[in-house]
Amino acid sequence: MTTFHLLLVALIQGATEFLPVSSSGHLILLPGLTGMADQGLIIDVAAHLGTLTAVIVYFWGDVRLALTGTRRLLQGKIDTQGAFLALCLLIATIPVIIAGFILKVTGLADTLRGIAVIGWAMLLFGIVLYIADQKGETVKTAARWTLKDAAIMGLWQAVALIPGTSRSGITITAARMLGYARPDAARLSMLMSIPTIIASGALLSLDVIGTATAADLRDIAIVAVMSGLAAWAALAIMMRLLRSVSYTPYVIYRIGLGIVLLVIAYS
Numbered sequence: 617m618t619t620f621h622l623l624l625v626a627l628i629q630g631a632t633e634f635l636p637v638s639s640s641g642h643l644i645l646l647p648g649l650t651g652m653a654d655q656g657l658i659i660d661v662a663a664h665l666g667t668l669t670a671v672i673v674y675f676w677g678d679v680r681l682a683l684t685g686t687r688r689l690l691q692g693k694i695d696t697q698g699a700f701l702a703l704c705l706l707i708a709t710i711p712v713i714i715a716g717f718i719l720k721v722t723g724l725a726d727t728l729r730g731i732a733v734i735g736w737a738m739l740l741f742g743i744v745l746y747i748a749d750q751k752g753e754t755v756k757t758a759a760r761w762t763l764k765d766a767a768i769m770g771l772w773q774a775v776a777l778i779p780g781t782s783r784s785g786i787t788i789t790a791a792r793m794l795g796y797a798r799p800d801a802a803r804l805s806m807l808m809s810i811p812t813i814i815a816s817g818a819l820l821s822l823d824v825i826g827t828a829t830a831a832d833l834r835d836i837a838i839v840a841v842m843s844g845l846a847a848w849a850a851l852a853i854m855m856r857l858l859r860s861v862s863y864t865p866y867v868i869y870r871i872g873l874g875i876v877l878l879v880i881a882y883s
Contacts, residue, residue, distance in 0.1 A: 617655065617835060625655045626839040629663035630846025634671065634806060635854060636745060636785030636866045637873075641734045644779050645877070662836040664817040666843030671806050671813075674851050678807055701807075704761050708770035709811040715774040716819065728779055735877030737780030742870030745789045749863045752792035758800040758807075765794050773808060783809060785870075788863065798858045806851070 628646065632639035643663075647654045672679050682705060685698025694700055719725040756765075772790035776783035784805045791801030 617653070617659070619838065621652055621655070622659070622835055622838045623842055624652075625659055626663060626666065626842035627846050629839075630667055630670070630843035630848075631850045633663075633667040633843075633847050634784050634809065634851050636782050636788055636863060637870055638734070638738065638780050638782035638785065639667075641738065641780035641782070644729050644734060645731065658832050659835060659839050661817055661821055662839035663843045664813050665836075666840040666845075667847040668810065668813045668817065669840070670844045670847035670851060671809055674848055674855075675803070675806055678803070679810065682807070701761070704763060704766035705807060705811055707763060708766040708773065708808050709815065711770040711774040712777065712812055713815050715777055716816070719777055720819070725777070728777075730881070731877050732881035733778065734780035735874045735881055737778050737874075738870045738877065739874030741781050741785060741789070742867045742874060745785055745792075745863055745870070746867040748789045748792040749798070749867075753795040754797040756794065756796045756800065758796070758803045761804060765791075768794065769804065769808065773812065780874075782870075783812065785866070792863075798862065799855060802855060802858055 625643065625646065628642050629639050632642050643655070643660075646652060678701070681698040682702045683698075685696055685700065685702040688694070688696055688699035689702045689706075694703055719728075769787050769790045772786050773783060775781055776786045784802075787805040787808055788801045791804050792798070796804065
């Protein structure tokens with residue numbers, strides 16, 4: 617892969633991973649619409665590593681709290697805020713792991729990587745996000761996350777395995793439906809992304825362990841660093857904007873892109 621191709625993949629992955637516009641959908645579209653070669657699993661793992669680092673750094677306070685709580689949880693104790701947060705994250709992650717495993721072993725994951733699927737998912741789930749954001753109450757904060765809400769958001773997160781849905785978009789949609797304020801919905805969605813990205817990256821790594829060459833290591837470094845920087849910038853901008861604006865700009869983008877993709881798919 618050329619350096620330009622690597623940078624393009626890294627920037628797309630980083631900029632879209634935490635925005636409600638579907639990073640996987642964009643990466644699938646890249647070779648389909650430009651004729652470029654598919655970036656491959658090794659680059660996917662590198663991009664996941666970069667975005668994972670970005671979200672951990674940005675939300676380090678919450679991550680540290682959850683890590684401390686994980687130790688208590690492993691001891692069978694849920695007597696601290698951190699332990700409860702760790703338990704909520706665990707519950708929210710289980711559905712997507714189960715669904716992801718089923719898609720992988722059945723081969724259904726490959727059948728969902730079409731432009732028409734991405735277009736419909738972009739369009740339909742964009743509309744659902746708009747409805748949830750406009751109709752949802754803003755009475756809950758991230759500090760009031762409950763096990764029930766974590767389970768519900770986890771089930772919605774599993775739907776994001778359909779390319780074009782957007783993991784962050786669907787979990788933010790669920791959180792807004794449950795009454796969480798916009799910044800708090802985004803915060804919970806980002807925290808849920810951490811164990812999900814770890815699980816996804818680990819699954820992808822199983823297919824590439826022992827195959828990386830010296831050239832691959834250079835590519836991995838480039839993609840990890842650039843995707844991490846892009847993801848951190850996108851996170852910072854979104855979290856700042858959510859103090860004063862809604863998710864409507866992202867909805868408009870999703871609907872517009874969805875329509876374009878459907879025209880391409882059916883023309």
